[in-house]
Amino acid sequence: MSRAELLADDPIWLILLKVLCIFLFALLTAMITVWAERRLIGRMQNRPGPNRVGPFGLLQPIADAIKMPFKEEIVPRTADKVTYRLAPVLALSPTMIGLAVMPFGPEVSIFGERTVLQLVDLPVGVLVVLAAASIGVYGVVLAGWSSGTPYPLLGGLRSAAQVISYEIAMGLAIVAVILQTHSLSLGDIVDSQQGLWFGIALFPAFFIYLVAMVGETNRAPFDLPEAESELVAGFHTEYSSMKFVIFYIAEYINMIVVSAMGTTLFLGGYMAPWPISLIGDNYFNSGWWPMLWFIGKIGLALFFFIWLRGTLPRYRYDQFMKLGWKFLVPISLVFIVALTVINVFDQLSTTGILISAGFFILLLIALVMMIPDRREPRAGRVPLSGGGYPVPPIDLQIPSKPRRTKQARSRAGRRQTVAAGAKEGDDGVS
Amino acid sequence: MSNSAMLLAQAGAEVAKVSTGEAISFWILAPLALGGALGMIFARNAVHSAMFLVLTMLSLGVMYMVQQAPFLGFVQIIVYTGAIMMLFLFVLMLVGRDSSDSVVEVLRGQRVWAAILGIGLAGLLVTGVAEALTSVRPVGLAEQNAGGANVANIGRSVFTDYLFPFELTSALLITAALGAMVLGYTDKSKRRTQRETADARFRGEHDRPSPLPGPGVYATANSVAVPALLPDGSIAPESVSAIIEATASRELATDIETVAGAIPGPDAHALKPAAAKEGDK
Incomplete structure (x- = not known):
């Protein structure tokens, strides 16, 4: 039976069980990620991180979860009340949808029922994740707008522009994968990575996805919507207590979703990594084992997020937009064209190859022509000395002393008299 | 829009059996879509209006999915709610939350013409829907979707039978984008230097030096x-x-x-x- 048929066969209790498991997985992983992030960032910055509650501070997330709802909730007087309350819900709920289409593992048996470790395998699974992400932005944007104060508004605007821009780059990276699999279903995409992972085969697309996924989740170094040095806390400045927690969790679940998506698209999904896949006739690729690999790969991706945050300084906003639109999008477009050419290369006749090669060369020439000439940085400026200021000239030629004019001489004379204490400073305006 | 969908669903019940799931989702989504459409018109605040429109578009997207067109449904959500409405919201937020439409007629006879054209559009829609109810028999997309080939079949029709309209649309969009860039472009090479600005300030070209x-x-x-x-x-x-x-x-x-x-x-x-x-x- 195919994956879709197996899933269509699921009884209702099994579907509910899967929903519950996905929900718990998202929340628990988010909590563990919060703890791991604080510990790891602490280690990277030579400090212990949380270490008071439980061994290694492991119970810190639970302590926070108890503390946060009991904090005072402050609603600004200028807030748009309904939208202000709606925004956290809109931020959190779509993030869970993305996990519903992720394939966690192959065919297994749960209480005697054959099924696949996946809630639903839609023929357009990839689009579900993108759609959920695009709905999730509304939470951030509305939070910024409804707070009724300038900093959240600026954060919300930044976030809207950022997510739309980086979703384009992300979508184009995904197109490269879809070109190879001929299917939008995530189950099929994993199945077609039996041999080589797309992360290696389509490395440029993988690289673009990695950058875009950080931009999409508003994480450092692209955390401009909540840049504390510029916007206090960005879109959630005015949120406190439980509503703030919801934004916090939504950010982490979002990270988990894009990590799971990256794993599925580029890192072979739930397939065992290469040396392990050789053991015992691919024994570790059957039953419940693949779920371990899947979660392990998600963990690696999450570590990558944390590592980036601990390593890189925040981008400036215009540089960030330039990176997205002028670097990532063109590169992925060129890569898609190149990939298509490689795919149909065998079917082309010699004439076809020659024509496309000629076209390619023409395109290259046109591109080279479009590179602007470098402007002379100091055009029209009179050099002060032989070499560049403040470096002394190589030939050590001493600049000639300027000739003293009559005016300068009289000024110098006056300075001397002032120093002597004479009272004639009143007409000294020159 | 929703009214027509409701009529269609009822007609569909007579011609071909509507499954229970489809009926349930319709009766949940249709009031939502209709409420969103009415809310969009009657909301005072422009941002609330936009949010109601988002609700309508989301409901329509889910309806497409229920009607065996998952690709169309998700594209509706990604493109319309995700990109277009987001840009709308962006502009509304930039303009300011306190700005509201003035009720003064800018063009003379605007309301009369709006009423006449609105009634005309309603007439066209009703005729179209009535025609669809009486003489069109719903076939369903089961044959097109067989074996998960929904996306592939859409791609085939877009790039074969409907290539010309498709290319025409993209040309239109590119023209619009280029036009916006031309209108919005300012030549940065002619920007005044700090020195020139300071001189201009003292010459009185600014409000204050x-x-x-x-x-x-x-x-x-x-x-x-x-x-x-x-x-x-x-x-x-x-x-x-x-x-x-x-x-x-x-x-x-x-x-x-x-x-x-x-x-x-x-x-x-x-x-x-x-x-x-x-x-x-």
């Missing part, structure tokens, strides 16, 4: 909304950013007055001891 005064942050309070004080003790209105002023000026008028000293109270700006101040008065 000096930059605006900084706010009174840290003088008596730590909020940027606190205005700076001039040497004579009066407040400098230009010292508070226009954005901050516009955002909360109405709601926070009392607070501003308190800070500015218009309301009697303990004078935080007084540098002399209290007794000396009494003597001054």
Whole structure:
């Protein structure tokens, strides 16, 4: 039976069980990620991180979860009340949808029922994740707008522009994968990575996805919507207590979703990594084992997020937009064209190859022509000395002393008299 | 739109059996879509209007999915709610939350023409739907979707039978994008240098030669909304950013007055001891 048929066969209790498991997985992983992030960032910055509650501070997330709802909730007087309350819900709920289409593992048996470790395998699974992400932005944007104060508004605007821009780059990276699999279903995409992972085969697309996924989740170094040095806390400045927690969790679940998506698209999904896949006739690729690999790969991706945050300084906003639109999008477009050419290369006749090669060369020439000439940085400026200021000239030629004019001489004379204490400073305006 | 969908669904029940799941989702989504459409028209606030439209579009997207067109449904959500409405919201937020439409007619006879054209459009829609109900038999997409080939079949029709309209649409969009770029482009190479700007300021081409005064942050309070004080003790209105002023000026008028000293109270700006101040008065 195919994956879709197996899933269509699921009884209702099994579907509910899967929903519950996905929900718990998202929340628990988010909590563990919060703890791991604080510990790891602490280690990277030579400090212990949380270490008071439980061994290694492991119970810190639970302590926070108890503390946060009991904090005072402050609603600004200028807030748009309904939208202000709606925004956290809109931020959190779509993030869970993305996990519903992720394939966690192959065919297994749960209480005697054959099924696949996946809630639903839609023929357009990839689009579900993108759609959920695009709905999730509304939470951030509305939070910024409804707070009724300038900093959240600026954060919300930044976030809207950022997510739309980086979703384009992300979508184009995904197109490269879809070109190879001929299917939008995530189950099929994993199945077609039996041999080589797309992360290696389509490395440029993988690289673009990695950058875009950080931009999409508003994480450092692209955390401009909540840049504390510029916007206090960005879109959630005015949120406190439980509503703030919801934004916090939504950010982490979002990270988990894009990590799971990256794993599925580029890192072979739930397939065992290469040396392990050789053991015992691919024994570790059957039953419940693949779920371990899947979660392990998600963990690696999450570590990558944390590592980036601990390593890189925040981008400036215009540089960030330039990176997205002028670097990532063109590169992925060129890569898609190149990939298509490689795919149909065998079917082309010699004439076809020659024509496309000629076209390619023409395109290259046109591109080279479009590179602007470098402007002379100091055009029209009179050099002060032989070499560049403040470096002394190589030939050590001493600049000639300027000739003293009559005016300068009289000024110098006056300075001397002032120093002597004479009272004639009143007409000294020159 | 929703009305027509409702009629279609009822007609569909007569021609081909509608499954229970489809009926349930229809009766949940149709009121939502209709409510969103009405809310969009009647909402006072432009952002609320946009949000109601988003609700309608989402409901329509889910309806497409239920009607065996998952690709169309998700594209509807990604493109319309995710990109287009987001850009709308972006502009609305930039324009400002307090701006509302004026009810004054800008064009003469606008309302009459709007009513006439609206009735005309309604007539066209009703005729179209009636035609569809009487003489069109729904076939369903089961045959097209067989074996998960929904996306592939859409791709095939777009790039074979409907290639010309497709290319025409993309040409239109590119033209629009280029037009926007031409209109919005400013030549940065002709930007004035700092020196030239300073000269222009002193020649009187700007409102004032000096930059605006900084706010009174840290003088008596730590909020940027606190205005700076001039040497004579009066407040400098230009010292508070226009954005901050516009955002909360109405709601926070009392607070501003308190800070500015218009309301009697303990004078935080007084540098002399209290007794000396009494003597001054």
